Amino acid sequence: IAGITQAPTSQILAAGRRMTLRCTQDMRHNAMYWYRQDLGLGLRLIHYSNTAGTTGKGEVPDGYSVSRANTDDFPLTLASAVPSQTSVYFCASSVSGSTDTQYFGPGTRLTVL
């Protein structure tokens, strides 16, 4: 079944640890995105990639890094986790990085203690 998968589903992490959230899509979409969703706030863009080999910073990029080695995968890395990074993280993809509809993965619930 075509779509976006994310792993892990949830994770509890000690502050200071490194963590990579995985995202894979099989729709051959060119553009991919990482958002965080916090209670009472709208989704906020962390990083995006309009095509394999390129990445860009969103609204809240500090403390996060991404890579886009191929079309399908877009991992998000927290180099040294802090409690303020406790959130639900959604990966999304779209055909291109313009006005195309974004389709979301199921999310990763991350708790940093």
Added chain:
Amino acid sequence: GQNIDQPTEMTATEGAIVQINCTYQTSGFNGLFWYQQHAGEAPTFLSYNVLDGLEEKGRFSSFLSRSKGYSYLLLKELQMKDSASYLCAVMDSNYQLIWGAGTKLIIKP
């Protein structure tokens, strides 16, 4: 700054009609999206408006007025499964989506 405003919560009765409003101020405009998000799940696409007017899709309709910076999502013949959060998002001049905090819709029998 960029801002998307929508009510935090609304309550409606099964079988009725509800209108969820969204006002926006953004740097540029490349369209407005509505998404539905059930608790604990991912957002799913409902509608996209880039021109003024009403777009109808089954029980759901979405309206846009660019001059007023205003949109609404109209849900007819409400069903219990429509209980969810409804997210308004505007695509800005950089083709990035700016999201509202969402409207939690509670449907009562």
